[in-house]
Amino acid sequence: MGSHPHGWWILLHLVxxxxxxxxxxxxxYSSRFVINPDLTPPARATAxxxxxxxDLGPKICLVLFLPSGITLMALDPHGASLFGIDLFPWxxxxxxxxxxxxxxxxxxxxxRTHGSRTVVYRADLAIRCAVIIAMAAAGIYTLLASEPFxxxxxxxxxxxxxxxxxxxxxxxxxxxxxxxxFGPAFGTLMSTGSTAQVERTLRGSxxxxxPYVWAIWGSVLTAAxxxxxxxGAHLGG
Numbered sequence: 072m073g074s075h076p077h078g079w080w081i082l083l084h085l086v087x088x089x090x091x092x093x094x095x096x097x098x099x100y101s102s103r104f105v106i107n108p109d110l111t112p113p114a115r116a117t118a119x120x121x122x123x124x125x126d127l128g129p130k131i132c133l134v135l136f137l138p139s140g141i142t143l144m145a146l147d148p149h150g151a152s153l154f155g156i157d158l159f160p161w162x163x164x165x166x167x168x169x170x171x172x173x174x175x176x177x178x179x180x181x182x183r184t185h186g187s188r189t190v191v192y193r194a195d196l197a198i199r200c201a202v203i204i205a206m207a208a209a210g211i212y213t214l215l216a217s218e219p220f221x222x223x224x225x226x227x228x229x230x231x232x233x234x235x236x237x238x239x240x241x242x243x244x245x246x247x248x249x250x251x252x253f254g255p256a257f258g259t260l261m262s263t264g265s266t267a268q269v270e271r272t273l274r275g276s277x278x279x280x281x282p283y284v285w286a287i288w289g290s291v292l293t294a295a296x297x298x299x300x301x302x303g304a305h306l307g308g
Contacts, residue, residue: 077146084139087132088295092288094128099284101125105257106274112261119257123182130178133243136236137202138171144229158220174198185254186247196244203240210234224305228297235294238286245283252276 104110104118145159177195186192213219213230256272 077143080139080142080146084136084143084298085295087136087139088291091129091132091136092291094125094132095284095287097125098122098129102277106270106277108265108270112264116261127179127182130182130243131175133239134171134175134178137174138167140232140236141167174202199240199244203237203244206233206237206240210237225303226301227303228301232294232297235290235297239290239294242283242286242290245286246280249279249283250276 101118101122105115105122107115110118141159142164145164174195177191177198180188180191181195184191210230210233213233214227215230219226219230252272253276256269256276259266260269260273
């Protein structure tokens with residue numbers, strides 16, 4: 072097999088998986104302190120700062136999963152061409168990484184400004200919706216076509232992995248929408264103190280994210296398993 076760039080890209084993909092899931096677990100754990108009414112507001116603010124800091128890691132990993140995954144497809148020795156046309160020329164790969172760099176910049180700005188910059192928020196949202204549509208189409212095509220993109224190894228596992236990535240992005244948008252009441256309620260907590268309504272809003276918005284969190288965890292774990300085991304693939308000797 073040899074040493075080669077393919078192995079380093081696989082390592083990067085695995086590192087992204089580890090930091091994504093590990094960071095998400097840290098976010099979940101720290102969120103329990105944020106919504107704990109027995110803690111003082113300053114203690115809860117500290118927990119929120121920790122949660123926010125940890126949350127940037129999974130957001131970065133989600134974005135970089137796309138270009139690293141496409142790079143792995145381009146380097147795959149089993150080929151990726153359609154009608155004799157190379158689907159991953161060097162200029163396309165450069166474009167993919169430039170796109171990812173722009174998306175990553177928007178993601179970091181969006182995170183640090185908490186969505187207060189409308190232009191950044193809308194651009195990031197538009198990119199995520201576009202990626203969801205494109206990835207869903209690519210995943211369904213890969214599952215249904217007999218030789219998707221000219222690949223003859225039965226890469227149904229890859230179609231499943233692409234769809235799971237799509238689910239993770241969509242679940243992230245679900246979390247974003249569900250957390251909308253959280254900011255104003257936490258601001259009220261810090262300025263005027265706790266009330267029953269504030270606590271209900273905080274807990275409701277955080278706990279309301281749990282189905283989306285579980286969807287992300289399940290998607291990421293299953294996608295990793297598909298990438299490792301490649302069920303049904305005919306890879307030869």
